[in-house]
Amino acid sequence: MAFKRVVVTGLGAITPIGNTVEEFWHGLSNGVSGAAIITKFDASKFRTKFACEVKNFDVTQFIPRQDARKMDLFTQYAMVAADEAVKDSGLDLEQINKNKAGVIWGSGIGGLKTFEEEVINFASGDGTPKFNPFFIPKMIADSASGQISIKYGFRGPNYITVSACASTNNAIIDAFNYIRLGRVQVCISGGSEAAITQAGIGGFNGLRAMSERNDDPATGSRPYDKDRDGFVLGDGGAALILEEYEHAIARGAKIYCEIVGGGMSSDAYHITAPHPEGFGAFLSMQDALEDANMKPEEVDYINTHGTSTPLGDPQEIKAIEQLFGEHTYQMSISSTKSMTGHLLGAAGAVESVAAVLAIQHQMVPPTINLFNIDETIDPRIDLTPNVAKSKKIDVVLSNCFGFGGHNATLIFKKI
Amino acid sequence: MSAIASKVTKIIVEKLGVDESEVTPEASFTNDLGADSLDTVELIMEFEKEFNVSIPDDQAENIQTVGQAITYLEENSK
Numbered sequence: 067m068a069f070k071r072v073v074v075t076g077l078g079a080i081t082p083i084g085n086t087v088e089e090f091w092h093g094l095s096n097g098v099s100g101a102a103i104i105t106k107f108d109a110s111k112f113r114t115k116f117a118c119e120v121k122n123f124d125v126t127q128f129i130p131r132q133d134a135r136k137m138d139l140f141t142q143y144a145m146v147a148a149d150e151a152v153k154d155s156g157l158d159l160e161q162i163n164k165n166k167a168g169v170i171w172g173s174g175i176g177g178l179k180t181f182e183e184e185v186i187n188f189a190s191g192d193g194t195p196k197f198n199p200f201f202i203p204k205m206i207a208d209s210a211s212g213q214i215s216i217k218y219g220f221r222g223p224n225y226i227t228v229s230a231c232a233s234t235n236n237a238i239i240d241a242f243n244y245i246r247l248g249r250v251q252v253c254i255s256g257g258s259e260a261a262i263t264q265a266g267i268g269g270f271n272g273l274r275a276m277s278e279r280n281d282d283p284a285t286g287s288r289p290y291d292k293d294r295d296g297f298v299l300g301d302g303g304a305a306l307i308l309e310e311y312e313h314a315i316a317r318g319a320k321i322y323c324e325i326v327g328g329g330m331s332s333d334a335y336h337i338t339a340p341h342p343e344g345f346g347a348f349l350s351m352q353d354a355l356e357d358a359n360m361k362p363e364e365v366d367y368i369n370t371h372g373t374s375t376p377l378g379d380p381q382e383i384k385a386i387e388q389l390f391g392e393h394t395y396q397m398s399i400s401s402t403k404s405m406t407g408h409l410l411g412a413a414g415a416v417e418s419v420a421a422v423l424a425i426q427h428q429m430v431p432p433t434i435n436l437f438n439i440d441e442t443i444d445p446r447i448d449l450t451p452n453v454a455k456s457k458k459i460d461v462v463l464s465n466c467f468g469f470g471g472h473n474a475t476l477i478f479k480k481i
Numbered sequence: 482m483s484a485i486a487s488k489v490t491k492i493i494v495e496k497l498g499v500d501e502s503e504v505t506p507e508a509s510f511t512n513d514l515g516a517d518s519l520d521t522v523e524l525i526m527e528f529e530k531e532f533n534v535s536i537p538d539d540q541a542e543n544i545q546t547v548g549q550a551i552t553y554l555e556e557n558s559k
Contacts, residue, residue: 132496133498196530198526199519199523203519
């Protein structure tokens, strides 16, 4: 059986550097940092006092207040991103076969704030359990895909994938596969996260994984810089409408690009540290290229996982050099986390949208805050320092790696 | 409107997102005000918190309308 082709026909984004796709691209192409002192709670006693929050978000502009209050913030972001993507796709919701329409979402954690609030409320009482009836349905991570399907009446496959910071790449790979197999015609995919909470910041601080550059938040996320000191946590989400090619053509849809490959692997090494030689990253990218039936030389741009941690960044570069050989020095590489921060399970969502927009605009978004490149990184590598670059881009590869050793890679191709 | 009735109305408007004019004594939470079973559980919990009472489940089952809530709370709140 021949695989069907899968295309991207709609985009939505709510990110620390823009609350719509247009604003997001404006931020990406202009090298804007989304980092600032945390406003969601008083972080003065925390090791890290800054993050990449979504700004000026008023949920009632999108969702009636009585509905919104039954959703954790990560689900609200999911609804807003999905809404923009569905509108952008021009899908006629009365015409499509909703039994063949799915929602496959990604989130690394789910309703962390909801969980935190309920437990704090319980712990501060006299031990009498007074848990809100909406606690569980708000907190569970699959509520995002559930709520989206309820809104649009999509009755096809519906679930979320959880693989920490690789979550959304896994979600998109699953959606891609179901459409390739002819099981689904349209799928809302993407991911969202809202982990900038006391427990989120405190927990990642406990791991010593986050930047503590409190005196200069905007330069905290600095992948590949020799003075990088950890990632910067980000909130938000993004959605992509994935559609079977002939289905999209038949309705005259605007087509952004094609998804041609998905690769997956596991480090099978350590629960938080990446494999020091980047072996899992290598396998994931190799698997994606094989899936796409492509040679390494065909890739024009890699949107790296590049979180700005001392351990993570070099191992991914090693894996790229090992797989791409001399071509490593011909293509462009950048980490858009330098601008957005690290959206954990939603990283693959915003970075997939960034990859699609890079193809659309034929422009590589930069790695900002590159003051002094890590000396262990070969200077011939084009890390797209600080300024976006116009470039002929036919193929983009996007990596996501997660705690647990999960690696997932997507390949997008100009159509 | 009594102080209790006024507070009850405020909670219902807040939680169910309905207009104050709809919150009449005869209005049923589920049939008239769009509440589902979880909303009703949450309303009872809010009443307990606001009026510092504990409403046993068998009593809560009998609170189906705005008027029944107000009457119960007028009789039982401290």
